[in-house]
Amino acid sequence: MNEMAPLGADVLPAGVRGRFVDGINGLRVHVLEAGWETPGRPCVLLLHGFPEIAYSWRKVMPALAAVGYHVLAPDQRGYGRTTGWDANYDGDLGSFRLLNLARDALGVLSAFGHRSAAAVVGHDFGASVAAWCALVRPDVFRAMVLMSAPFAGPPAVPFGTADSPAPGPAGPSIHDDLAALDRPRKHYQWYYSTRDANADMWRAPQGVHDFLRAYFHQKSADWTDNKPFPLKAWTASELAQLPTYYVMDRDRTMAETVAPEMPSPEHVAACRWLTETELAVYSGEYGRVGFQGGLQWYRCRTSGRFNGELELFAGRTIDVPSRFIAGASDWGIHQTPGALEKMRTQACTRMDGVHLIDSAGHWVQQEQPDAVNGLLLDFLATQR
Structure with a gap:
């Protein structure tokens, strides 16, 4: 991967700039930034999904900056112009596990001088990272918005098996x-x-x-x-x-x-x-x-290789203020049966609502940015 310049004004909206930040958990991270002109602003961190990049937040960042936020949207590990990750299928899969992706997010905040974020916002697979950020470090990620991918909670640890061992897998997969x-x-x-x-x-x-x-x-x-x-x-x-x-x-x-x-x-x-x-x-x-x-992110999920460290948080809930936004035409909210309801009733204790936006599918913040921005600004206003 050849080093490139950051995304420039020829493709970015007014008030959004691209830049590189070195030394973030082993990465040189390409970050889109808005609202940098005024020091001391609270931060909102935006985490994209697949197959997207930070650019997917181009219609959201100016609206958040306009009301006083410092807005950061990185190309996450494995994506876009961020470098320092292993692109080899047989390379370091462990660096793409969810807790390390959350560590990347923490590193971005820290590099920009923020000890906390007013909110972490994640779309698609970025919603999984946002959820783990809020679950593991609620003191840092003080509110959360998930888009298009519900979070049903950490994996469970087998319970009550001392005298009744859990049955093994039975029948076809x-x-x-x-x-x-x-x-x-x-x-x-x-x-x-x-x-x-x-x-x-x-x-x-x-x-x-x-x-x-x-x-x-x-x-x-x-x-x-x-x-x-x-x-x-x-x-x-x-x-x-x-x-x-x-x-x-x-x-x-x-x-x-x-x-x-x-x-x-x-x-x-x-x-x-x-x-x-x-x-x-x-x-x-x-x-x-x-x-x-x-694709390495998916391999971490399907292999189950890193479930053990996630099970350390079994039974823990997300207790920061939360909101869920998705397109009404998005199958992604239903692809894991029961996940949406479990998120709403169990995994998130302060979920203020599930908002399904008409005339939007999976790419909700791109398809209907005005509706998404209205919901984000309303949510953030209640946290101040």
Whole structure:
């Protein structure tokens, strides 16, 4: 990965700048910043998901800065112009585990001279990092907003097993069951964990730009087949109701999965929430570095390799003020059955509301930024 300049004024909105900060948990972090002109402002930290970068917050940062916040949005470990991470599939997977990603977030705050954040805001996989930040360091991350991905709490430790040992796994796995369906399927997170997934997308036959266009389109409210509803259980028959960008056809790559849903040139030209110029920022970054950095996060999750250290927090709740925001057309809020309700009733003790925004899918802060900004500003105003 060749060293590059930060994102510049040619692609960033007025009042937002890109810069590099060295020495953050072994990284040289590319950070977008707004509201830097006035010292002493409270900080809001924004954490993006996959396949995004800090640029996904471009429509949020000016609104937060305008009411007096110092706003920081890093390219997280594995993404964009941040360097110092291992892009090798056989490299250091442990550096991408959730507690180390939370350590990255703490490092960003500290580097900018903040001992606390007024709020940490996470979207998609960034919501998982934001949740762990708030769970582990509530003294630092004093409020939390999650977008598009519910947090159901830490993994449990086996309980009451001294005289009644917990049963081991019985029967076929969920993956065997998905593969055995009449229409054989596979779960996208386990596909993302395979050695081939990076090349499948980085070297997609349609090219990175068109792959991302189709992927962003199919997970947005623009794709009219996104009509989500709660699933009853983590079973193959229930999961098979998810769109194929979540539960894929067994023998298709992700690039092949989304290709048939590539929007027409007329639709692309009319798409105001993600113009071709804006998409080119994403495709330029992923075309340069590939997808493996982000895919390492999925490998940490699906392998279960780092669950042990997360189990240290079994039973602990998030006790800072919290809010959840998502698109009403986002299947992501239902992809793990029961997670949304568990977040609302158990995992977060001060969850003030779940807000589902009309005419928005998975990319809620890009598709409907005015509605998202209104909810963020309202939430932050109650914390001051």
